[in-house]
Amino acid sequence: MLEHFQSFHFLRPSLLWLAVLAIGVWWIWRKHADPLRGWRAQVDADLLDALIDQSDSKPRSLLPLLVAWLVAVLAIAGPSWKPEPSPFAEDATPLIVLLKADTSMDTPDPEPSRLERAHLKIADLSQARKGQPLALIAYAGSAHLVLPPTKDTSAVATMAAEISPGIMPVPGDRLDLAIARAAELLKDSGGTLLIMTDMGSSGTAEITTAYEAADSPDIQILAIAPVSADTSQLDSLAKSIDARLVPMTDDNTDIQSIVERAARAPVARGADGRVRWQDGGYYLVPLLVVLALLPFRRESQTQETV
Template sequence: MIEQFSNFHFLRPWWLLMLPVAVVVWWFWQRRSDALSGWRSQIDPKLLEALVVGRESHRDWRPWLLLAAWLLVVLAVAGPTWRLEPNPFAADAQPLLILLKADDSMNQTPPEPSRMERAHLKIEDLAELRQGQPLGLIAYAGSAHLVLPPTHDTEVVAKMASQVSPAIMPKPGDRLDLAIEQATKLLAQLQQGGSLLVVADTAEIDTQAVAALSKLEPSFPIQFLSLGGDDSPEGVSIQQAAGKLHAEVQALAVDDQDLTSVISFAERRAFQGLAGESDRWQEAGYWLSPVIALIVALSFRRRRVVTPEGQS
């Protein structure tokens, strides 16, 4: 309990500036609303007390109650909090959008199987590892095309990926920037966070394209699954592109170690595209509402006093 209250703070602390304003306004209002203020300078206070008709013998607490209610309203609006609550998005896995290169270089052999076929097998394994978690697919070469938006039916994604090949692409090339742009806009529309996985043998992206991508908001984490060797010219091109995009590179593995790293990275960085953090502070100001209502109700009491002629 003590540890929880050590985190006590206000979500909107600037509202606390209204506290002294409330006190000053209340003080001026109290002076102007005093029905006996016109008599106090003319009649002895004890005599004045005896002349007031219907005045209670005890002190009138209503102005103080109203001041207390006002101050509590300011505190409530300021958003007192000391406890975190889970973000509603945190309970669900975030989308992983695959950007599959489908240029002619992916069909080159030897070795066997071709890089395209290895990409299909890896995506099939990834879909199995991410069963029930949103997975999407974009195919790109000289242009980029959405094959399937993020869906929880990962088996469908694997089947659609198996049909992607250079033969169905309308334009040859390596426009990774177009694929990243399309993926970023799609995830931004979904407002669920997420990350990008580029599955390619090589990658080409110039400084101008990187500058254009840097202007996209929000940005999402990117990682590469490199189908070429680390020391090969193809692998070097992947490393260079990743450096420009501040992305991670996962080398192709014969087992699922590469995919395990991909999933781990996605889980760690998926919330980067969200507007807020994975956890948020729970509002506690509403707990003051019953107290404020009770104070206001108690402050409504009738009082009769004699006022000087000409005053109201």
């Protein structure tokens, strides 16, 4: 539910200005709907109240009409909170692992080191996603594709075990480059990014830019650090790219949670590669029908009374 709330947006937000027009028309109509409007300008208000029949002079409420107009405006603006599922893809979308391989990952917490723990988690991940596309990108001061999405997940675990700071050409923590590299793999099929890192990066602006350029993919972060470690940097990183932060556990709970989140139906994409979102305006049609029937119900009740 929270995920849908965070994804809520309008497909045609420019049409929301019609709500202002609807309120203006309603206000003018309300003024002119008063049957005593002409008399109020000629007769003292107290005298007019004494002369009129209060049971028959009360103007009909136009509030339901305003509500109906506003609901109609929301409907045509296209509220949306979930991507449109692909009608063609049958396989699960890829899960791309972005493995940090800088020197900080050699830190023992205690033994084994953070990088060795990441290797073990990738091995668990390869078992949990057996037969489903899994890819691997290693990054430090540069980012490199180790394996493109493959259903041979054991190969990903084998290659990940060989990754170390010693084989990375440039030291550093350029997560933005890794996200940009992953975006090339996500362009055609979509998917989820899993960042395995021990701390947040200092280049938050560059990371946010790379995230937005990649069409804001779904991202999870596995904190490769002890539960007692300070994760404030990772919290800031997660917020900057709207990612889900998953604490590392001694058992397989963290991996299962990651796999369940990533195991979603492939989404439809347009010719430009962008995600197509479902138009939720149709769900408001029954409410519009109910609001349209309210005036008829009041008229029927009035006739019965007479």
